[in-house]
Amino acid sequence: MPLFQTSVLKKYLSQQDTAKITTAYTEYAAYFHHSAIQENIRNSKEEQFQEGFLRELFVTILGYTLNPAPHFNLTTEYKNVKDSKKADGAILIPMGDDPLKNKVIGVIELKGTNTTDLGKIEAQAFGYKNNQPECVYVITSNFEKLRFYIDNAIEYLEFNLFQLSKAEFELLYLCLAYDNIKNNVAKSIKDQSVSEEDTITKKLYKDYSLFKRELFQNLVQLNPQYDPLELFQKSQKLLDRFLFIFFAEDRNLLPTNLIFRINKEWQQLQQMRIQVSLYDRYKIYFNDLNTGAKVQLPAFSQTNAIDKEEHHIFAYNGGLFKPDDLLNNLNIGDAILFEHTQKLSNYDFASEVDVNILGHIFENSLNELDEVKAQLEGAEIDKTKAKRKKDGVFYTPKYITKYIVENTVGKLCEEKRPLAPEGGILSKLPKKQKEQLLKDIQEYRNWLLQLTICDPACGSGAFLNQALDFLIAEHQYIDELQAKLFGDAMVLSDIATSILEHNLFGVDLNEESVEIAKLSLWLRTAQPNRKLNDLNSNIKCGNSLIDDPAIAGNKAFNWQQAFPKVFQEKNKKAYHITTALHDSRTSQRMIDYKVREKRDMGTNPYPNVQYLTSQEEHIIVKEIHDIVKADNLKIVEFNVCRDHIHILLVCEENELSKIVQKIKAKTARTVNIHRGITIINKPSTATTGEQAPSSIDEDTTIVATTREQAPSTRDEVATREAAPTSRDEDTTIVGTREQAPLSEVNETIANEKKRGEKQNSLWTQKFGSSEINTAEYLHNTIAYIKRNREKHELPPHDKQTQYYLENMLCTLEEAFETEYKGGFDVVIGNPPYGAKLESEVQNYLNKKYIKGGSETVISFTKLSYDTLLKNNGQFGFIIPKSFSFSSNYDSIRAYILNDINEIIDCKKVWKEVLLEQIIFFFQKGKKTENFKSGILKGQQIYELGQISKSTFDEFGFYLNGISEKELKIALKVNSSKKYLST
Template sequence: MQLFNSRLLRERMQRFSFPAGGEFKKKINVIAKWQKSLRDSDLSKTKEISIQGLFLSKFFGEVLGYTTQADGKKEWNLTQHPGNDIDARIPDGSLGFYSSDKSATKAVIELKDAMTSLDRRQSARRENFTPIEQSYLYATKYDGCNWIIVSNIREIRLYNKSKTQSYYESFNVLQLEEDEQFKRFYFLMSKDNLLGDGALSPLDELLQTSEAQEKSISGDFYSAYRELRLKLFKHLRENNVGYDSSILLEKAQKLLDRVVFILFCEDKGLLPREILKRAFERGVSSFLDSDQRVWLEMKGLFKAIDRGNDKVSPPINGYDGGLFAYDGLLDSLRIGDAIWKEIVELAGYDFESDLNVNILGHIFEQSISDLEQLRSEFDGLELHTSRANRKKQGIFYTPENITHYIVENTLGRYLEEHPDRLPVIRILDPACGSGAFLNQAHTYLQKAWKSAYEQGEIKSKDARYGTLFDYNPAENDRTILLNNLYGVDLNEESVEITKLSLWLKTARSDEPLENLDRNVRCGDSLVQSREIAGEKAFEYRKEFGKVFEEGGFDIVIGNPPYVRQELLSPELKEYCSLNFETYSGVADLYVYFIEKGLALLREGGYLSFIVSNKFLRANYGKKLTGYIQKNYTLVELMDFGDLQVFEDATTYPCIITIKKTIPEGPMTFKYLRLETLEVADLRAELEEKGYEVTITPDSGGWS
């Protein structure tokens, strides 16, 4: 995802004075010579150390305007740091304000050769960091250093220390002679913008403004979205007497899911522009004697999106997948023309620049809580704050730096140990909510495929799985969605929103949506008994039979519900007492999710959850810690103490990472007690400030 709001970036670039005339030609010539060397010479095969100085002087000196000490000035902006290729502890270069008596670093630079993937773990480096992770660690060593630049001389990336590694600006060196590409590169990377002349550079200000606008726009959108859902629900109740309120709420949400998907695809160029608005206008201007003229047009549009329509201009791709599949009950409902005017007003939001997939994910997470509250308020139909209901349901939005850390720390470790399992890795979130962890896992797997391609490792056929290792983003999406990602949730709306979030992320103009019904399921992850859970009783070995034929899930990740034991029913407690070794009458629900998740792993697999840290100190936790020590290997424990990770909730969380291997002798794991939430890269923080703890059965504690 991009660091900056694309609309805001375009506006700033329009007001910027770019190099012109001879100065512009000189910079383009430098880039063109480098491109020629990449295409026609052995530069692409040259080791990183031998080209670092040349790359820095050409791109950062001659093109971007940074000065070095060798230029003979009292102050300079670019410094190269000579180091060794195996275990360097400093970056290859840095940008800032330097003189004989001053050193203020604002950006670190890490350089690799053209054969190195920026997203691949480096086996020769400590902790097997990727070049990106390595660079984040470097940035923490300099006070006031917020910017991170990483390159393999083919691609240059710009990161900010306050954001996770999912956010960056990328520049393809082989495309920099193109006018728009050069302008974006120069605007974001030049000395005048990245460094400026004070504490807050133009680039710092641009990021702050982007973040403020994102927060404001996403808040405005969700307020409009929430109010619209309530109005639509009321409209359906008033015009469809005799239907169960729960069914009408489900259909109202489904209708809005379809609308959001259409608007998102319009702005991404995946559907014809303003197709929803045009359907509305056709309905309004229809001569039919009906107050449902717009609804008739919309049903036709939904059918066209589901099946495709090449008779219109431009043609509509058939998305299939289930979201737009025929729904007889929905189609039979009366939906008057008046409500559609308000629905179509959502088109006023910019889904290309202002409402990206990640922002929509946050909105969907909040949506789940509000839906549950609505179900409990069918009589009053008055929407209050959902804080109390979130507490009852144990649902809390997981911050992105935590989902990023959990995914990178489990998938990264596992694929490093088992690289051949990339096409068939099985990843489960047993309480998937809005799909935040599954979306993060999808991002990681796409990077893993791209990295394998860049390293030249995906040209042969795998004898065991019969899978052609070939880098094709569309085909990789299909593999990831159908073979790699699995989710279960007790909440039906959560299941549908998880599928929607994955569809939004992977939709393409020439491909159908993948049907996710087999992989993302509604059910009770803890209970197999119909007597306790009714229709939501869930038997993993039955529902995901193929996974367990191969030994189980490779990875189990997530944020299990935060439900205190006082809120558990007597029936559920009795069931847990008979089915969980870690049962205690006063244990909270997450304890059983940990035991269940571990049971679902294949040998050598990893589990990582963010859960309450109460088990580390409470008496009921002794059963859980003893169970883990006896049967598994604790890898890492990151304790947030009393930091308030979740908005409106004090949950005292920790992140626990466990490997399914029986320990031999004393068990050593990495431990960190976090002192602040202002950490974008938790893995770098663990490496920098964490320490090893060795435990035995007699240790008496883990922290």
């Protein structure tokens, strides 16, 4: 909901002293609307105008007394209770009768006008509020804009001080005048607004539910030829159409009071003895909303006069009003439609009813759907197993969706968002600097338009709506920055259509929830005379977790086929790869430039090759095995032969260099550690991969990877053994230069803080590659690699090496099975959990995803990590707290441990749910040593500190809701292994 409910706010605004407001506004406008003063403010640095701003607005206009005047109630540089940080300003009110005792009721944080996005200083300002125990209000400003918060950062009012109208000033004065702050007027308005919205929501739902129930009963009675369950679903669609009209007629999208006018028109026809059903009249207008029309409607009045007005009904379309043969052929009683549409149209859907109410309507509709099914089947209704509980469906409150969106979508935006330079007016920047900033702005806009955000269990669309709000705000930030750059008035771009088309994606099992999600997005973005987006390509109905029709029936859902704009099929090819030990091959260039003759001042002219031992071959095979398993590589055949390796690799062409470079880099590192050439500088961590019994250095740990450091004078072209295309012959080909930078190969390696003290090249700088483009060539290559050791008269691999070799290979069929690239930039949501599943479904989820996958939240997490997210994609879910400690979740906790970066202990978000919840975040492939620990109190989240992931091994679960100080105590207790007896 908005910060204030309209009817409550109107009551308080009407009670203000009109003459006093007029005088104050005149004085306000004389200063803050003065163009020369505005120019000087924009040219001022933060510290230059801070006190002036407080004096001109708060003292002169709003009635404050600034320190050091006697009995001051406004002061600057106010110190926190718990630390030495200081707020730019603080509003004080007296405590009791003692004039010397004050408490802070509001904090003020100020920045210069070049801080375009006030959201950037929100956390800083609330940090000051949290250090003042009785603080209620937070005010942030850049001298041009001002934001006003009450209690938390979920909602706020924003004022443009340089363009403030008198009506807007009345609201500013109501909120910020000292007498009103002292008397907590704004807090009272907010509290009453919450109460009023709750009252209206309950009353509206009661009326809506009654309409739905009586409509369904009427449909069943008048349309016995149709299946009742199908009639129930059609009744929901009809109600969705009415809901759109209710909102649209009150928001100037349709003629005002359209429902009343249609009903009045029907009454007039009845009076003229023209027999037509009211539903037939509504069907005409439904078609108008699909195609557009100019219509004559009765003028809205309380008389029965037959006066007419011409109106234009725009073709909003979007899919909701497309022809539906079954719905059009239904019979509906006139009295049912007339009574309930009249009653519901009386609500003010522009000011009294927020779009978020649709989510609550959806929640309760699911329960009703279960009740209807039970009635139709003649079964008793078990209230404890209503669909909302059975499917784990609960509407997520805004303070949760806002936090998750800001810490997923917001984090990606922070990395890309262009920042205005500090100081000065943007329009007066030097030409080159202005051009660069404009380029940055345009690149950021283009990046934003390609961002993809998915809720795989979207319900009624709470997260998608929050993401929509966030992205609209980001585009507004760009518009404002661009306007300041050129010194123009800000013109907001009409971006909502593009966001719905390109940025937001959702799937849900329930058809009703999908339709309500679409409806809520339409209502948030609808503009007069602009077509609605067809959301069928982005918001879909299906079983997100199951793609097998044998299990999920017609709800089976294939993500790649459903969203071809997000996932693209890989164009895989087979390559024969060889690389050889450094200095073991001689290229023509080495001969031409006398590379060996010139090295070491001519004292080292012969090849220096240290051939691989059996132990080192084992190490290489195991390392490549681990890479294959970790990266899901497709290697059909492999062999290592003392001074070279052969790989038959199936991948995309643009993946080739990156894969081979990683293999070369990590195996070089491993072998050099084994040889004592590379010295590791920190303790080892556990490796991945399947373990075979072995006594040959198989536990060697790779901490940092040796970058192959061959000098530029050793620009060798590798000579490789090529598999014959039609006969057994050796062929020399030109090697492929490795183009992929190390940072793209292995972020863990690239980010390694401490490398070995000594580096050494193991492999040649280049590698050989040959695309295999015929079936004969392919089968010859497999045979050639398989018998390569025999060709070189080398003994077979030992048992342990052979185990790893065989375990990392795949069949041709597996190698060429359809795979996809791409994925979403962000996955967010509140997935269902605790759902009661059939044993067949449980077995399917356990097999497809991970141990424990029959608990759907585990499968949703694994699906998101493996399939939905791009590399470096951001993830945020609210899930049961047991995820962090219960043994049921052991496998998934270990699977994502490296990438988790934040866990918030939420306690109980829903009173109806027995379990407590946590919010957790990870960034795919972005490994961190620590994660942020936080806790939810009320509707605000507080950071407690950074927790080392080593505690996972120490305690066996994710610690959450714990501070660094508490962690030290826990570690001390745990290390002593002494516990209190019970």
